[in-house]
Amino acid sequence: MNASYSYFPVLVAYDSRVSSSCYATTTSRTFHHRSLVSLSLSFSKFQNPNFLTGNTIFLKMQRFCSVSGISKNKAMVERLQHFGVITSSKVAEVMETVDRGLFVPSGSAPYDDSPVAIGYNATISAPHMHATCLQLLEENLQPGMHALDIGSGTGYLTACFALMVGPQGRAVGVEHIPELVSLAKENIQKSAAATLLKDGSLSVHVGDGREGWPEFAPYDAIHVGAAAPEIPQPLIDQLKPGGRMVIPVGNIFQDLKVVDKNSDGSISVRTETSVRYVPLTSRDAQLRGY
Numbered sequence: 001m002n003a004s005y006s007y008f009p010v011l012v013a014y015d016s017r018v019s020s021s022c023y024a025t026t027t028s029r030t031f032h033h034r035s036l037v038s039l040s041l042s043f044s045k046f047q048n049p050n051f052l053t054g055n056t057i058f059l060k061m062q063r064f065c066s067v068s069g070i071s072k073n074k075a076m077v078e079r080l081q082h083f084g085v086i087t088s089s090k091v092a093e094v095m096e097t098v099d100r101g102l103f104v105p106s107g108s109a110p111y112d113d114s115p116v117a118i119g120y121n122a123t124i125s126a127p128h129m130h131a132t133c134l135q136l137l138e139e140n141l142q143p144g145m146h147a148l149d150i151g152s153g154t155g156y157l158t159a160c161f162a163l164m165v166g167p168q169g170r171a172v173g174v175e176h177i178p179e180l181v182s183l184a185k186e187n188i189q190k191s192a193a194a195t196l197l198k199d200g201s202l203s204v205h206v207g208d209g210r211e212g213w214p215e216f217a218p219y220d221a222i223h224v225g226a227a228a229p230e231i232p233q234p235l236i237d238q239l240k241p242g243g244r245m246v247i248p249v250g251n252i253f254q255d256l257k258v259v260d261k262n263s264d265g266s267i268s269v270r271t272e273t274s275v276r277y278v279p280l281t282s283r284d285a286q287l288r289g290y
């Protein structure tokens with residue numbers, strides 16, 4: 001972890017922009033950032049068009065941490081490596097292979113380290129959050145394994161999962177907005193994961209992600225791309241012993257939780273960092289604007 005990358009946000013908490021964050025890994029940093037979150041929200045939420053559309057909350061550091069001017073996907077990945085966000089060569093490889101530019105609406109800046117609105121009160125998550133979640137799940141995304149991506153949105157992470165588990169594995173996206181499921185399939189068809197969609201080892205489905213997707217359970221890896229008030233029991237049930245789930249939990253204050261199912265079926269939960277995601281909710285609530 002590059003220290004300056006990690007601590008810049010502490011100095012610049014009063015931006016009007018709720019943006020993607022730099023990366024916090026320790027409990028003490030998390031605690032510190034929470035203070036920032038409450039301060040920053042009160043200053044920013046009414047003037048910020050991106051409020052609740054991002055998925056992390058350390059404010060203002062966007063100016064310092066974004067990769068503006070970097071227009072190539074590879075350069076985006078190298079930047080994340082440079083700042084210590086990506087430490088895994090496998091994650092770097094898959095993020096280089098799946099061009100984020102194919103998943104972000106035209107007219108946006110696909111390679112900035114920022115979430116981007118994709119309609120329906122949803123976003124594609126910021127690159128550093130994608131990288132973080134891929135790294136947390138890497139051991140559970142080995143060839144032949146099963147991965148579930150809840151709130152699959154643009155399909156970007158589902159495509160990354162599919163490439164990591166390969167044609168002998170299975171990557172399943174579940175998204176409750178039908179238009180986003182269609183969009184995800186179109187995006188994936190243009191990407192390096194297109195053949196996996198065609199051969200059926202990658203699939204994207206319309207559904208309420210709180211119920212998981214029992215058809216291909218149990219899963220070695222479950223990623224949830226929206227914040228749940230609590231960890232949904234069906235997702236725990238669909239996790240394989242030895243499996244791992246990464247899920248943001250909370251309302252105003254959210255923690256990225258890492259949930260490991262032990263071989264005896266018991267569950268271990270730890271907090272990775274503080275984050276800001278859109279809610280895991282009903283379709284109606286989301287379309288009403290929560």
Ligand SMILES: C[S@@+](CC[C@H](N)C(=O)[O-])C[C@H]1O[C@@H](n2cnc3c(N)ncnc32)[C@H](O)[C@@H]1O
Pocket residue numbers: 055120122123124125150151152153154155156157174175176177180207208209210225226277278279280281282283286
């Ligand atoms: C922050 S976006 C992340 C999207 C995706 N990970 C990406 O980066 O493109 C969260 C997604 O969760 C979806 N979502 C929210 N609640 C859901 C639910 N109950 N079931 C399925 N999807 C849900 C939203 O529609 C949105 O697409």
